[in-house]
Amino acid sequence: MALVNAGMPSPYGPGGTNPYPAGAYPAALNPTSSTTSSHGSDRSMAGIKQCYHCNTTTTPLWRRDPATHQTLCNACGLYLQQRHSERPRELIEADQDDDDDGVSLGAPDGPECSHCQTRQTSVWRRNKEGDQVCNACGVYERLRGTPRPLSLKRNKIKPRAKH
Structure with a gap:
């Protein structure tokens, strides 16, 4: 096996070895380290981003905690930025319970279309x-x-695409 940089000086000096000890950098900066978040999930190691606070894996924009540099979803990041505190569990649970993707403006016992019987x-x-x-x-x-x-007739209202 031939060296790729044969004849080139090592970036680490004449000895050719990395002068920095293995634990010299924090785990976030060390690409070879394998740590999991304190919230107990290692989805980030599988290549899936996950919010450090609420564990969501989908968001329109990923953010970072300015102090700890942990990955945050848009909702947790904005809440932290505006209120200087973590998003309460009640809000997180309310968002997780609200899994309806369509627009539903009619109440379940509200008005009904006389033609197609939809309530939304x-x-x-x-x-x-x-x-x-x-x-x-x-x-x-x-x-x-x-x-x-x-x-x-559709089951969900499809909002128009925004250009």
Whole structure:
């Protein structure tokens, strides 16, 4: 096996060995160290980022604790930045319980579309007969002059893409 840098001087001097002891750097700066967070998960070692405080693995933006440099999700990072304290467990648990991705503005016992029987819509409308209909059914009927086919009904409201 030939040396890659044959004939080149070692960056560590004439001896060619690293002069720094193995534990000279903190674990966060040492790529060969394998430590886990005090919260008991080693997902970061598998290549998955995880919030140090709430253990979430999805966020629109990853942040860092300014004091400890631990990885934080956007919610925990902003809370810490604005209030100078960790995000309370009640807020974290409320976010984890709220797993509904769609927009649900209608209460479960609230109004119901007289055409497709949905209870979720951004706006309630009235059709020509005066019946209360969801936004999708109302707009479809107003533009096309015919009731919206029930085959077009979706379980969740899909928000428009932001350009």
